[in-house]
Amino acid sequence: MKTVMLWMFRARSRRALAELPPYILKDIGLSTYDAEREAERPFWR
Template sequence: MNTIDTIHLSPWREIAAREARFGYGLQRPQRNVLSRLWHLYCTLAAKRRSRLALEELSPHLLKDIGLTETEARREAAVPFWR
């Protein structure tokens, strides 16, 4: 018996791995209001952080990703709720 044969996931981890692999189960309607609000906050904060990081990129790096300085500044100026 080798090491691979001895490793077994718990039943709950197997279900979670299967759901993650096939993409279903990611949207859980049974989540409470606070959980949904926290998820919304995290999503908006991540967007804002990426926009602020875009604003700090040098012209050389912006050219690498196919943006002009004007486009990057315009995107960085977008409010967090959009």
Template structure:
């Protein structure tokens, strides 16, 4: 019969288990994740704004190619970037 290793808590470590240092996120990692997600969110907002401004600069032929009327392009181009 195999022996069973007893796992018990001793202070800050579990005896019988190996802990990886990366298993627990530190405050620094959480902060970096937050900053990275915030930067990605801002990048998405800016890209949305750039694409809306590009609609305003398109010619009628280009708008016709993508199936958008001048009125729709103008309406979309004037929307705020957060919308």
């Protein structure tokens, strides 16, 4: 059960990251490339 919750958290977080506009990504120190790359990772990794 703990693993499933972790996977759900990762999937939700990566979707949210993918939706952030470039100016917010810049504020947190990420490029759009970094955000896209992270969002494309499978939830189990």
